[in-house]
Amino acid sequence: xxxxxxxxxxxxxxxxxxxxxxxxxxxxxxxxxxxxxxxxxxxxxxxxxxxxxxxxxxxxxxxxxxxxxxxxxxxxxxxxxxxxxxxxxxxxxxxxxxxxxxxxxxxxxxxxxxxxxxxxxxxxxxxxxxxxxxxxxxxxxxxxxxxxxxxxxxxxxxxxxxxxxxxxxxxxxxxxxxxxxxxxxxxxxxxxxxxxxxxxxxxxxxxxxxxxxxxxxxxxxxxxxxxxxxxxxxxxxxxxxxxxxxxxxxxxxxxxxxxxxxxxxxxxxxxxxxxxxxxxxxxxxxxxxxxxxxxxxxxxxxxxxxxxxxxxxxxxxxxxxxxxxxxxxxxxxxxxxxxxxxxxxxxxxxxxxxxxxxxxxxxxxxxxxxxxxxxxxxxxxxxxxxxxxxxxxxxxxxxxxxxxxxxxxxxxxxxxxxxxxxxxxxxxxxxxxxxxxxxxxxxxxxxxxxxxxxxxxxxxxxxxxxxxxxxxxxxxxxxxxxxxxxxxxxxxxxxxxxxxxxxxxx
Amino acid sequence: xxxxxxxxxxxxxxxxxxxxxxxxxxxxxxxxxxxxxxxxxxxxxxxxxxxxxxxxxxxxxxxxxxxxxxxxxxxxxxxxxxxxxxxxxxxxxxxxxxxxxxxxxxxxxxxxxxxxxxxxxxxxxxxxxxxxxxxxxxxxxxxxxxxxxxxxxxx
Numbered sequence: 001x002x003x004x005x006x007x008x009x010x011x012x013x014x015x016x017x018x019x020x021x022x023x024x025x026x027x028x029x030x031x032x033x034x035x036x037x038x039x040x041x042x043x044x045x046x047x048x049x050x051x052x053x054x055x056x057x058x059x060x061x062x063x064x065x066x067x068x069x070x071x072x073x074x075x076x077x078x079x080x081x082x083x084x085x086x087x088x089x090x091x092x093x094x095x096x097x098x099x100x101x102x103x104x105x106x107x108x109x110x111x112x113x114x115x116x117x118x119x120x121x122x123x124x125x126x127x128x129x130x131x132x133x134x135x136x137x138x139x140x141x142x143x144x145x146x147x148x149x150x151x152x153x154x155x156x157x158x159x160x161x162x163x164x165x166x167x168x169x170x171x172x173x174x175x176x177x178x179x180x181x182x183x184x185x186x187x188x189x190x191x192x193x194x195x196x197x198x199x200x201x202x203x204x205x206x207x208x209x210x211x212x213x214x215x216x217x218x219x220x221x222x223x224x225x226x227x228x229x230x231x232x233x234x235x236x237x238x239x240x241x242x243x244x245x246x247x248x249x250x251x252x253x254x255x256x257x258x259x260x261x262x263x264x265x266x267x268x269x270x271x272x273x274x275x276x277x278x279x280x281x282x283x284x285x286x287x288x289x290x291x292x293x294x295x296x297x298x299x300x301x302x303x304x305x306x307x308x309x310x311x312x313x314x315x316x317x318x319x320x321x322x323x324x325x326x327x328x329x330x331x332x333x334x335x336x337x338x339x340x341x342x343x344x345x346x347x348x349x350x351x352x353x354x355x356x357x358x359x360x361x362x363x364x365x366x367x368x369x370x371x372x373x374x375x376x377x378x379x380x381x382x383x384x385x386x387x388x389x390x391x392x393x394x395x396x397x398x399x400x401x402x403x404x405x406x407x408x409x410x411x412x413x414x415x416x417x418x419x420x421x422x423x424x425x426x427x428x429x430x431x432x433x434x435x436x437x438x439x440x441x442x443x444x445x446x447x448x449x450x451x452x453x454x455x456x457x458x459x460x461x462x463x464x465x466x467x468x469x470x471x472x473x474x475x476x477x478x479x480x481x482x483x484x485x486x487x488x489x490x491x492x493x494x495x496x497x498x499x500x501x502x503x504x505x506x
Numbered sequence: 507x508x509x510x511x512x513x514x515x516x517x518x519x520x521x522x523x524x525x526x527x528x529x530x531x532x533x534x535x536x537x538x539x540x541x542x543x544x545x546x547x548x549x550x551x552x553x554x555x556x557x558x559x560x561x562x563x564x565x566x567x568x569x570x571x572x573x574x575x576x577x578x579x580x581x582x583x584x585x586x587x588x589x590x591x592x593x594x595x596x597x598x599x600x601x602x603x604x605x606x607x608x609x610x611x612x613x614x615x616x617x618x619x620x621x622x623x624x625x626x627x628x629x630x631x632x633x634x635x636x637x638x639x640x641x642x643x644x645x646x647x648x649x650x651x652x653x654x655x656x657x658x659x660x661x
Contacts (some may be wrong), residue, residue: 053657166567173560184549187541222593223584392624404658412605427581446552
C-alpha cells in the first residue's frame with residue numbers, strides 16, 4: 001500500500017465539505033432506506049441528482065454514504081416494523097423484531113448499529129489490502145477477459161435469483177438489448193433508434209434506473225398501501241447490556257470477514273452475506289433454540305455481515321469497473337455520467353480519488369453509527385410519517401431527478417414507461433438487478449467482445465487462450481449450477497428452511 | 507369465473523409479448539445497415555446473437571407460465587382489486603399531465619399541482635391540512651434546493 005496516496009486520500013476525505021456530504025448522505029440514505037419496500041438502490045437512484053454539479057470525488061463519497069445509510073436504515077424498519085427495506089435487511093427481522101417485541105427495541109437498534117459499524121470497519125481494512133492488488137491484476141485483462149468477466153457477473157447475478165433463472169436471463173437480455181439502442185461507437189451505424197433523434201445517443205440508463213427503482217417501487221407499494229402496519233414503538237434507551245455485548249462480539253467479528261468476502265464476489269451481496277452470517281452463528285451456537293426468539297447474536301451477525309458486504313461490493317466496482325449488484329450498478333451509472341470511469345486505471349491515474357473514497361467509507365461508518373445512536377429518536381419519527389405522504393415525495397424527486405439529467409420533459413414519458421415496466425417486473429417476480437446491470441455494462445460488453453474477436457481475425461478461440469479466460473469461463477458455467485447445488489444442500493438439511501425466502505428475494 | 511380467465515390471460519400475455527419483441531428485435535438486427543468501416547456486419551453480430559437467446563428464453567418462459575397457468579398469483583389479483591388500480595392509474599396520468607405542464611407553467615406551479623393532486627388522492631381528502639402544508643413546503647424546499655443550492659435551471 002502506498003502511504004502517500006493513502007494520506008492524500010485522507011486529506012481529501014476530511015475536507016469539511018466532504019464531511020458534510022458524508023453526514024448528509026448518511027442521513028438521507030437512512031431515511032429512504034427506512035421506508036418499507038425501498039432499499040439502497042432506490043435511495044441512490046432518487047438522490048443521484050444531488051450529485052450533479054459536484055466534483056466526482058465528492059459525488060462518489062456522497063453516494064457511498066447514501067448507500068451505507070440506506071443499509072442502516074433498512075435494518076431500522078426491520079427491527080421496529082418487521083418490514084425489511086430490501087433483501088439484505090431480511091435477516092435482521094429474524095431476531096431484531098422479536099427483541100423489539102420484548103421491549104428491547106433500543107438495545108436491538110444499538111446492537112445493529114454497532115455490529116454494522118464493526119462489520120464495516122473490518123471490510124474497510126480488507127478493502128485497503130485487497131483493492132490495489134486486484135486493480136493491478138485487472139490491468140492485465142484484455143478485451144476477451146473483460147467480456148468474460150462481465151458475462152460471469154451477469155450470469156452470477158441471474159443464478160443467485162434461485163427459482164427464477166429463466167426470468168432472470170430474460171431480464172438480463174432485455175437489458176443488453178436496450179443497451180444496443182443508439183449509435184454504434186465502433187462504426188457510427190444508427191441502431192434501433194426508430195428515427196427518434198433523442199435515442200441516437202442511446203437510452204439513458206439513469207432514467208431506466210430511476211424509473212424501475214423509484215417509480216416502479218412506489219407503484220408496487222400501492223398494492224398494500226392501505227394495510228401497512230401502524231405500530232408505535234417505544235424505543236427507550238439506545239444501548240445494550242454487558243451480557244448482550246458478550247453474546248454479540250464474537251458473532252460480529254466472525255461475520256464481518258465472511259460478509260466482506262461474499263460482497264466482493266460478483267452477483268452476491270448483502271442478502272446472501274447476512275444469511276450466511278446468520279446461519280453460521282445459528283449452527284455454532286450453544287443455544288440455537290434461542291435464534292428467532294430475540295437472540296442478540298442472531299441480530300449482530302447478519303448486521304455485521306451485510307454492512308461488510310456493502311463495502312466489499314465496492315471493490316469490483318472501483319478496481320475493475322464492474323458492478324456486482326443493483327446498487328453498485330446504479331452508482332457506476334452515476335459516476336460515468338460525472339465523467340469518472342472506475343477501473344484498474346483509477347488506482348494508477350487518480351490514486352487520491354480511490355483512497356479518498358476508501359477513507360470516506362471509514363469516516364462514513366463513524367458518522368452513521370453516531371447518527372443511528374444519537375438521532376434515533378428523530379429517525380423513528382420518520383417511520384411514523386405515513387407512507388402515503390412519503391411516496392408522493394419520492395415520485396416527485398424521481399421527476400426532478402430525471403429533469404436534471406437532460407433538461408427535457410420528453411424523458412418524463414420514458415420515466416413513466418419504465419416505472420410501469422418496473423411494476424410489471426415486480427408483480428411477475430422478474431428480478432430487476434440483472435436488467436439494470438446488463439443495461440449498464442451492455443455497451444462495454446459488446447465492444448469488448450468485438451475487439452476481442454477482431455484482434456484474433458474473427459476467431460472465437462480468443463476466449464479460450466489465457467488462463468484467466470478459461471478460469472472465468474469455468475466459473476461462469478459453475479455459476480449456472482448454483483441453484484442445483486442449493487437444492488441439494490437444502491434437501492440435506494431442513495434446518496435451513498427459514499432461509500428460503502431470502503434466497504428467493506435476493 | 508370471468509376474473510379467473512382474465513388472470514390467466516394476464517399471466518401468459520407478458521411471455522407472449524416477449525416472444526413477439528424478440529422476433530421483432532431479430533428482424534430489426536438483420537436489417538441493420540452495413541457499416542462502412544471495418545467489418546460491414548460488425549454492428550449486427552451482437553444483437554443477432556442476443557435475439558436468438560432472447561427468443562429461446564421467451565419461449566421457455568411461455569411454456570413455464572402455461573404449465574403454471576392455474577396457480578394463483580396473489581399479486582396480480584391485488585393489482586386489479588380495491589384502490590390499487592386507481593392509485594396506479596392516477597399516478598401515471600398525473601405524471602403525464604405534469605410532463606405536459608412542467609415547461610409551460612413553470613416548476614413551482616406545476617409541482618404544487620402535481621404533488622397536491624397525488625397527496626389528495628393517495629393520502630385522502632380528510633387530511634387536507636397536512637396535504638396542503640406538505641405540498642407547499644416540499645415544493646418550495648425542492649425548488650430552493652435544486653435551483654439555488656445545486657444550480658439546476660428549472661423552468
